[in-house]
Every structure is written in structure tokens, then in C-alpha cells.
Amino acid sequence: MIDFYYWPTPNGWKVAIMLEELGAAYKVTPLNIGKGDQFSPDFMAVSPNSRMPAIVDHGGSGQPTTVFESGAILFYLAEKHGRFVPNNPNGRKEAMEWLFWQTGNQGPMAGQLSHFINYAQGDHVYSETRYANEFDRCLGVLERRLETREFVLGDEYSIADMICWPWVLIAKPLGRSLDEFPSVSRWRNTIKVRSAVQKGVALGKEYRSGTAPSEAERAILFGQSVKIKARLT
Ligand SMILES: N[C@@H](CCC(=O)N[C@@H](CS)C(=O)NCC(=O)O)C(=O)O
Secondary structure (H helix, E strand, O other), X not given: OEEEEEOOOHHHHHHHHHHHHHOOOEEEEEOOOOOOHHHOHHHHHHOOOOOOOEEEEOOOOOOOEEEEOHHHHHHHHHHHHOOOOOOOHHHHHHHHHHHHHHHHHHHHHHHHHHHHHXXXXXXXXXXXXXXXXXXXXXXXXXXXXXXXXXXXXXXXXXXXXXXXXXXXXXXXXXXXXXXXXXXXXXXXXXHHXXXXXXXXHHOOHHHOOOOOOOHHHHHHHHOOOHHHHHHHO
């Protein structure tokens, strides 16, 4: 059994999709990031960066295995099950490249774009433009890759697709269009119809309030600094 620390966001969906694709036995622990669950000592023992997704795998023979960071979780699960990752050295190297690319480029840029579009108060034209351009730049990187391949690694759907897809799913609500990225658009639609993907994206929809974050939630989500630790003592 896998404990899955989760909140329904694009970063959470990556792992929800993988668990559904594998048909793995898992139990969701909702991690309400607006209420500050990410700073509980129990969760930080699993995820020292105070971010979800994270998992604890009780399925091994020894101690439970903790894994944080979506790319590490996807790779851990792919290795364990021998699925959704190539079994040759060059294919594995390419899988790593795209996992690192997503968590170092597309993810942070999309996250900042979302912050300025959805949450920042006041006008932030420079920041919105900067992150919109970076979001589009990342779409361009994917477009060039997908022009000659069905999926990110080639013919086979893999963890490289699962990690890159969720932020592309929500390009439109982030104010970005896929019109200039026909291969990305084709790939987005191919993956969207997979039943495991639909289940992953639907997971925990009911946890979302649908309303804007309260002042208390804003302070927790957007007022973090090194002093956040003080909350724990
Ligand atoms: N690089 C991390 C990013 C994870 C991340 O940013 N998670 C967000 C939710 S989408 C979070 O836990 N936020 C809590 C907070 O900002 O305090 C990954 O890919 O796992």
C-alpha cells in the first residue's frame, strides 16, 4: 500500500495519473496546502521541502520508503513496476532528461505564471509577461520534440509524458493558446482520453473550495520565508 500525500493541482496530478496507470494500491492523505498541512513535522519527515506530492511506500520488505519530488516519485514507481520507462540505457537517460527538464523549467515557470494570473494582487505586467513568455518557450521545446515523435520519448507513452502533460492541460486557463503548437495540441488530446489520466485528474476534485484563497490561506501560501519554521515551534 502507498500513502499518497496529495492536493488536486497539476503537480499532484502527475503522480495521481501514474498510480492510476499502474493500478497501484494507494490511500490518499489530503494535504491541504492552503491550511498549512505541508509544514507539519510528520509531513516534513517525508517531504523536507514542504511541498506535495509525496509518497510513503509500505510495499517493500523492509522499512517504508519515503519519496518526495514528482520526478523522483515517477521514476521510483516506474523502476519498481518496470513500466512506463524504457529498459535500455539511452532511453532511461532520455527519461531522466525530461523529468529534470520539467521540474527545472516548465513546472516552475508555469507555477509562477499561475501565481501572477490567479493570485497576485495588483498589476504585475512585467512578471506576467516574463512567465507567459517562458511558458510559451517551454511549449516550443515540447513542440519541436513532438513534431517527430508520438510521445516525448518516442513511440511509447511514459513518465516523461505524465510529468509534462498536466501544465499543458491547463494552458488555456493560464491565458495561453496552443494554436501555434499543433504537435503539443495533438499529444495533449491523445493523452487526455486515457481513462487513468481522467481518473488522476478527477482525484480529490471535491477538496477544492472553488473560491479564492482567504487572507489566512494567502499568508500561508505566499508569505513563506526561512522563518516558516517558526510556525512549527
Ligand atoms: N518540484 C516540485 C513542485 C511541487 C509543488 O510546488 N507543489 C505545490 C503544489 S502544486 C505545493 O506543495 N505547494 C505548497 C506551498 O506552496 O506551500 C514537484 O514537482 O514535486
